[in-house]
Amino acid sequence: MTHTNKQFHIQPGGRLEGRFKVPGDKSVSHRAIMLGSLAEGVSDVTGFLEGEDSLATLAAFRAMGVKIEGPYDGSVRIHGVGMHGLQPPPEPLYLGNSGTSMRLLAGLLAGQTFDSVLTGDDSLSRRPMGRVIDPLTAMGARIDSEAGGTAPLKITGGRALRGIDYALPMASAQVKSCVLLAGLYAAGRTCTTEPAPTRDHTERMLQGLGYAVEVDGPRACLDGGGRLTGGAITVPADISSAAFFLVGASIAPGSDLVLEQVGMNPTRTGVIDILQRMGANIDIANEQVLGGEPVADLHITAAALKGIDIPPELVPLAIDEFPALFVAAACAEGRTVLRGAEELRVKESDRIQVMADGLQALGVSAEPTPDGIVIEGQPQLGGGRIDSHGDHRIAMSFAMAGLRAEAGIVIDDCANVNTSFPEFVALAQQAGLGVTE
Numbered sequence: 065m066t067h068t069n070k071q072f073h074i075q076p077g078g079r080l081e082g083r084f085k086v087p088g089d090k091s092v093s094h095r096a097i098m099l100g101s102l103a104e105g106v107s108d109v110t111g112f113l114e115g116e117d118s119l120a121t122l123a124a125f126r127a128m129g130v131k132i133e134g135p136y137d138g139s140v141r142i143h144g145v146g147m148h149g150l151q152p153p154p155e156p157l158y159l160g161n162s163g164t165s166m167r168l169l170a171g172l173l174a175g176q177t178f179d180s181v182l183t184g185d186d187s188l189s190r191r192p193m194g195r196v197i198d199p200l201t202a203m204g205a206r207i208d209s210e211a212g213g214t215a216p217l218k219i220t221g222g223r224a225l226r227g228i229d230y231a232l233p234m235a236s237a238q239v240k241s242c243v244l245l246a247g248l249y250a251a252g253r254t255c256t257t258e259p260a261p262t263r264d265h266t267e268r269m270l271q272g273l274g275y276a277v278e279v280d281g282p283r284a285c286l287d288g289g290g291r292l293t294g295g296a297i298t299v300p301a302d303i304s305s306a307a308f309f310l311v312g313a314s315i316a317p318g319s320d321l322v323l324e325q326v327g328m329n330p331t332r333t334g335v336i337d338i339l340q341r342m343g344a345n346i347d348i349a350n351e352q353v354l355g356g357e358p359v360a361d362l363h364i365t366a367a368a369l370k371g372i373d374i375p376p377e378l379v380p381l382a383i384d385e386f387p388a389l390f391v392a393a394a395c396a397e398g399r400t401v402l403r404g405a406e407e408l409r410v411k412e413s414d415r416i417q418v419m420a421d422g423l424q425a426l427g428v429s430a431e432p433t434p435d436g437i438v439i440e441g442q443p444q445l446g447g448g449r450i451d452s453h454g455d456h457r458i459a460m461s462f463a464m465a466g467l468r469a470e471a472g473i474v475i476d477d478c479a480n481v482n483t484s485f486p487e488f489v490a491l492a493q494q495a496g497l498g499v500t501e
């Protein structure tokens with residue numbers, strides 16, 4: 065990760081046009097490396113996200129002795145080592161900015177015969193890891209953290225794990241996945257029950273590679289001691305990256321944009337539901353299933369958005385898209401209210417506070433609450449200077465705000481856009497956004 069103050073300079077106005085595919089899904093890319101590495105035989109991944117987060121996962125498995133070819137233009141060939149074939153990493157595994165890497169790996173490594181250490185950047189080192197340490201400890205793992213339950217995590221290998229029946233205290237796919245991955249190595253049955261539906265890519269990919277996972281509503285169960293069989297893994301385009309363009313094309317008059325083959329897993333499509341409730345014009349076409357995940361082309365034209373009360377049940381289904389949705393709310397007529405989204409405070413930044421500060425800098429009335437925000441929309445935004453706090457989604461969201469601003473916007477600390485969407489600036493320019501680095 066670079067620590068230079070990379071800035072985005074956004075010219076005011078413009079519209080978005082064209083037709084393209086955003087890069088591969090970050091969540092699915094992580095899981096492809098993890099499960100492909102543990103499988104027997106070769107897994108060929110296509111559409112892999114070549115962003116810093118998924119590349120950190122790839123590097124971690126290479127460091128544990130897995131032969132991985134690529135990525136070459138989104139293609140990765142993983143020579144799986146089987147459930148018990150990982151080698152001790154010679155050094156701590158550095159996972160950069162990636163919460164998904166750290167929390168899923170904690171579960172997977174708790175079941176190995178060797179010790180390991182997980183480290184990350186300043187942001188990742190502040191994020192709560194107690195949420196994975198607690199259930200893993202209940203399974204018999206030993207994980208030492210910094211006081212307060214933060215990284216570095218020191219994982220002691222060679223522990224006999226026991227299956228667990230775990231009711232998640234928060235709606236988190238990372239915690240669910242962590243427990244299920246540890247469950248692969250545990251004696252007996254491991255079950256998770258989630259308080260609200262969260263992304264189910266782990267369950268789907270385990271099943272796709274031949275591991276039985278029983279899913280019944282909020283409950284997912286598996287028996288330890290099984291095997292994975294390598295195969296083809298197709299990564300859909302990331303709806304979380306598409307979200308910036310869904311919002312940009314909706315708020316910029318005259319926009320007309322098609323995003324191809326976007327992942328439409330129903331646990332991820334909350335952003336489309338919320339935007340449509342606000343009055344967005346999003347047509348869904350060419351629906352198909354690629355590699356066990358639904359995809360579709362999304363056609364967006366500009367619309368006069370209206371503020372809404374966001375239904376709480378949609379929160380986990382749009383969790384990473386709220387920074388972009390707050391920009392849509394700032395450009396909508398009337399008030400938008402979000403509640404039940406306290407998880408936003410423990411992402412790469414405190415996304416409620418950082419978005420409220422940024423919107424206020426553009427002259428918008430945005431009042432943070434403990435678990436959400438209240439935003440009053442206005443016809444035009446001001447220009448100004450935004451601190452993204454090194455959070456990729458904050459940076460890309462405010463870039464789109466420029467489409468409705470009356471003066472330029474300068475966004476600080478944008479290097480981490482490379483964690484999830486390295487092609488963002490090039491694609492945004494191609495679509496018509498006046499952005500320079």
Ligand SMILES: O=C(O)C1=C[C@@H](OP(=O)(O)O)[C@@H](O)[C@H](O)C1
Nearest residue numbers: 091164235236237238239383384
């Ligand atoms: O499982 C995953 O791939 C992810 C789960 C979500 O985190 P939580 O589980 O903390 O909600 C999400 O915010 C993150 O970007 C990716």
Ligand SMILES: C=C(OP(=O)(O)O)C(=O)O
Nearest residue numbers: 161162163164384411412
């Ligand atoms: C929260 C995110 O990722 P992670 O938790 O993997 O850092 C994100 O990409 O918005």
